[in-house]
Amino acid sequence: MSTDLSGIEGVTYPWDDYPERGAVREVAPGILWLSTKVPFVGLRQVNLWLLSDGDGWTMIDCGFGWDETREQLETTWKSALGGLPVKRLIVTHYHPDHAGNMAWISERWGDLLPVMTLGEWFAANISMNFGYADNIKQRGVWHASHGLDVERQKLFAKDVVPYDQGVSLPQQFKRVRENDTIAIGNDRWRVIVGQGHAPEHVSLYCAERRILIAGDQILPQITTNVSTWPMEPEADTLASFLETCQKFLDQLHPDTLILPSHRKPFRNVLFRLRELGHHHAARLNLILDETHGEVTAGGLLDVLFRGKLDGHQIGFAMGEAIAHLNYLVAIGRLKRVETRDGSWRYAKTGSHEGPVTSPLK
Numbered sequence: 001m002s003t004d005l006s007g008i009e010g011v012t013y014p015w016d017d018y019p020e021r022g023a024v025r026e027v028a029p030g031i032l033w034l035s036t037k038v039p040f041v042g043l044r045q046v047n048l049w050l051l052s053d054g055d056g057w058t059m060i061d062c063g064f065g066w067d068e069t070r071e072q073l074e075t076t077w078k079s080a081l082g083g084l085p086v087k088r089l090i091v092t093h094y095h096p097d098h099a100g101n102m103a104w105i106s107e108r109w110g111d112l113l114p115v116m117t118l119g120e121w122f123a124a125n126i127s128m129n130f131g132y133a134d135n136i137k138q139r140g141v142w143h144a145s146h147g148l149d150v151e152r153q154k155l156f157a158k159d160v161v162p163y164d165q166g167v168s169l170p171q172q173f174k175r176v177r178e179n180d181t182i183a184i185g186n187d188r189w190r191v192i193v194g195q196g197h198a199p200e201h202v203s204l205y206c207a208e209r210r211i212l213i214a215g216d217q218i219l220p221q222i223t224t225n226v227s228t229w230p231m232e233p234e235a236d237t238l239a240s241f242l243e244t245c246q247k248f249l250d251q252l253h254p255d256t257l258i259l260p261s262h263r264k265p266f267r268n269v270l271f272r273l274r275e276l277g278h279h280h281a282a283r284l285n286l287i288l289d290e291t292h293g294e295v296t297a298g299g300l301l302d303v304l305f306r307g308k309l310d311g312h313q314i315g316f317a318m319g320e321a322i323a324h325l326n327y328l329v330a331i332g333r334l335k336r337v338e339t340r341d342g343s344w345r346y347a348k349t350g351s352h353e354g355p356v357t358s359p360l361k
């Protein structure tokens with residue numbers, strides 16, 4: 001499908017490079033940017049933010065839970081905080097590169113209660129204790145039933161990074177909800193809850209200053225992982241993600257500075273959101289073009305993802321492929337084929353509509 005974005009400028013990046021290890025960059029008065037390493041090949045780094053908050057600092061996200069990040073944080077805190085303490089920790093979502101050091105930071109600054117949504121707190125605890133996104137055996141069986149070849153099944157089992165390897169959780173938290181306002185320094189930040197990437201992901205919007213701390217919900221250069229997981233096999237995760245994109249389109253000022261969790265801060269968010277809508281529509285059309293007879297998620301990996309996938313990426317790629325298949329089922333373009341062995345296959349419904357288009361306005 002062609003994407004007609006002619007006449008619209010792409011995103012722009014106010015900063016050419018990342019702050020160095022242990023250093024910060026002030027991206028707006030009182031808002032400091034840190035970049036920390038993650039052990040995931042494609043992702044490379046995650047951004048954390050320190051916001052000046054009266055007699056202390058509010059920190060957004062924790063980095064992956066390994067010594068590398070903890071040492072970097074100690075160095076940064078020593079040089080950047082002006083002797084003031086971190087007095088509040090806000091965690092955008094439960095993934096290990098965001099929630100990893102939650103218990104450690106919390107204890108380090110005198111038993112802070114991390115601020116999260118209930119959905120993210122539960123997801124973190126279920127992942128840690130019962131294997132929600134991370135029951136590797138269950139995910140392996142799920143991938144096999146979705147047609148993943150044996151070689152890639154083995155690669156996934158070998159390479160996947162278990163959740164509890166990068167996360168430690170405190171005992172308690174403090175809950176926030178959609179549209180709550182959090183006062184940080186002299187600013188008011190509104191909680192926008194997003195779906196599709198994690199259950200109740202928090203982004204923070206300061207309308208007066210036109211700044212959004214986006215988390216993983218809006219990323220430049222790379223696209224947010226939108227996966228369906230075995231715990232909820234029929235979830236239409238892509239529709240949830242696109243609904244959140246529409247919410248941002250409706251609420252954000254066009255000149256908003258976006259502070260994403262991965263890659264660099266950027267502007268022209270409305271362009272980026274519409275581009276994401278077109279990107280997913282193009283993926284859906286690729287699947288429809290490829291569906292002669294029956295298809296499986298595993299059989300679509302080489303169509304949807306270019307380049308070699310490592311084992312950890314195979315897990316995300318399968319989740320994404322299944323999410324796109326579920327979306328096509330929900331809009332009536334594909335149906336799930338009943339199989340005796342319980343495997344998941346899809347075929348066209350025979351609807352003669354044209355290409356799928358982005359639902360974003």
Ligand SMILES: [Zn+2]
Binds near residue numbers: 098197
């Ligand atoms: Zn994430």
